Amino acid sequence: MSTLSAKAPEERRRRIIAAAVQVLVDKGFAGARIADVAAAAGTSPALVVYHFKSLDGALAAALASVEDAFYSDLVPDGAPSPTARLGELARLGTGSGPSVGDWTLWMEVWVRALRDPQAAELRRSLDVRWRETLRATIDAGVADGSFRCADPQAAVLRLASLLDGLAVQVELGDPDVSAARMNELWLDAAAAEVGVDPAELRSAAGTRDAVRGDAQARG
Amino acid sequence: MSTLSAKAPEERRRRIIAAAVQVLVDKGFAGARIADVAAAAGTSPALVVYHFKSLDGALAAALASVEDAFYSDLVPDGAPSPTARLGELARLGTGSGPSVGDWTLWMEVWVRALRDPQAAELRRSLDVRWRETLRATIDAGVADGSFRCADPQAAVLRLASLLDGLAVQVELGDPDVSAARMNELWLDAAAAEVGVDPAELRSAAGTRDAVRGDAQARG
């Protein structure tokens, strides 16, 4: 258990996982080859198998890693107001930077989930988590009076689905739906669902430092 | 150009196309094999290649055929009122029977479109057509006073995207979004977008024979 030399293999492993994620994004499940992953990681194909037993193993590890990233993306920094938090969530789902917004990858997962139970479960758990987050935000807003929402359950389903649908348009290069437009469209829909002024929500979405309460961690 | 014998090969061809569609739905682009198509069509693998030059050729023919079906699904029967037409569109997009609602297939096309320009173009043209149909309906409703809609362009983008997103949930077997629930959720969103009573739209959606005007074919 030496500290220095033991790190190199682990580092190598991480590199392969990162490479696998990249390959998945670039070529999809259907186009991903062991050789691609190895090349992207700067190693030999055999090493990928050595560490992950098979190509599927490597891709599974890649998915697990983005799953982790997804979850950590979702923890709020500070305790923003519901309005600010809603804008924050819009930024997360809309921006293509964070894992939540890795839409190419999610689309791949969707299609794989049509036939692969493992992928279906992954997608499901991430989706549940996302909806819970949305739901908690809406409930908090309703509780403190800043939102009005007759049917939060339906609102969450619609907003979550709308996000998925908009992402498809963006990812497919729709000329009418840029990433910025996607954000706008979603925020307006969210504003309508929770009965706030779209302009207010839009400006809240742009604001990084929101009103901080410190009492509750959850609504 | 005999009438009887010439039909058999053509019939065979159609059978292969239908088989290819089925295979695409069952196994997706990634899992589709010439042998599968041949087996489903009750012919030899070689015949598939004989008629379509390659597997890709056969799959392309399959897509072309669903494209045709999609377009013919979209022509309205009669000249329904905008409200009834909106319900009709919901039925089309929501039911899994007609080509418009072949969501498994569309999801496959989406992911393929991420990397294949031909698939991207197919998806784009179908999407444009769908949005135009929605837009025409909304415009007609606004024109005759039954709808109120501040930003029809945005409404169309949101409703089209929402449909896509809801379909993903349904296709992935989400326990909270059955096909019936999808219909409901979409209709409510549509009602909100065009400022009508959800209950009215829901009942119009269930009605097959709507109020028939005969003046204009388009709004």
Add this chain to the structure above:
DNA sequence: CCGCCAGCTGTATGGTCGTTCAGCGAATGC
């Protein structure tokens, strides 16, 4: 020092398919 083992690699192996090809029967044109 020595033997061992984890980490790593290049090459072989085997399986899965897409595509090709030579040919066969039947209908068709002459």
Add this chain to the structure above:
DNA sequence: GCATTCGCTGAACGACCATACAGCTGGCGG
């Protein structure tokens, strides 16, 4: 009737890849 073409097939062929394997190397425990 005869040659030809069309529709169709089974049996190869060969490309592409995942995986297995034998071996090399460098550091670590003894």
